[in-house]
Structure formats: C-alpha cells, structure tokens
Amino acid sequence: MRRSSDSIVSNIVEGYGRKRYKADFIKFLVYSLSSCLETKNHLFKISVLYHGTIDNIDELISSYDNLGGKIFNFIVYVEKKLENLI
Template identity: 70%
Template sequence: MNSYKDLDIYKIALDLFYQVHPATLLLPKYELYELGSQLRRSSDSVVSNIIEGYGRKRYKADFIRFLVFSHSSCLETKGHLEKIHNLYEGLIPDNLKFINDYDILGAKIFNFIKYVEENWKT
C-alpha cells in the first residue's frame, strides 16, 4: 500500500461522495443549506478523515483515531439519508441504495480499524 488511494474504503467513500453530492441538490431549496449541507459535509468527512488518518499512519493511534472519525461520519451520513427518506420519500431515487451502501462502507471501515489495531506496524 503506497497511498491512501490504494485503500478500498477510500475508493468506496469517494465514489459515494460523488454520487450523494449531486443528489442533495434535489432537495427543496430550504433544505439545501440545512439537511443538504449537513449531508454533503458528512459524506465529505468520511473521505477526508481516511486521507488525514493515512497521512498520520506512522503514528498508529492517530491513524486509528481518524479512522474512527471516518466511521462516525459514515454513521452520520447514513442518519441524514434516513431522515431524507422519511421526510422526502422518493425525492432522491437512489436514497435507499445510498443508505445500504453507507451501511456496507461503515462495516468495511470498522473492519479496517480492527485490522490496523491488530496488525499495523509503525
């Protein structure tokens, strides 16, 4: 592994970010800067924390800490998507797929955290 770009969790998180970001623009105008903004920021945070954590990979505890932040942002993103589903059902066609995809990503991040905890050599 030569870069954070080699991590599957990074690739999946970035792909989901690129899918979710434009979908938030389908929300009503009054939600663009409320729930839409929160969703955009949390989905970006999943990716950004993976990158920043990898940048600190020399320090195992820092790497894990940022992966935990990424996992937390993943859960936050899923929560925002669930709110949108309940408030605006059908408005975002792929919303249930996004919820499922973030659930899968969260499990992958969690498993990677366990891997780093048990196997990471600094």
C-alpha cells in the same frame, strides 16, 4: 450531508498521513466511520421526511451501511497489524 460524506475520505487520508502514530491513525479512522454513520442518518431522515424525493435512497443507505462495515473492518485490521509492528 455534503460535509459528512466528504469527511469520510478526508479523515482516512489524514489518518494515513499520521500512520506513524498508531493512536492518531485509528482516531481518524474512527472519525471516518462516524462521518459515514452521520451521512447514512441524513439519508434516512430525508427518506422519512421527504419520502419519494430521491428514487434510489434505500440503495444509497445500503451502500453507506456497507461502507461503514468496510471501514470498521479496516480499523480492526490496522489495530492488529500495528500491534505487531510496535
């Protein structure tokens, strides 16, 4: 779970570093979204398998769900914005 959660921001940063190449930038944003979904899935499994271990786990799951939506919207924004630049 630590690796997938850390990977969210790391992939955004690496993609931004490659922003000159539209396909690479979007690819890394998609990796970031995938890592967000993976982290959310880990939290869900913990909530089912180890119920009551983490008090605010539903809030954490909701936060990652919200973050995933923001990353998705950013992907759409970048696709549209870069279309106009190329």
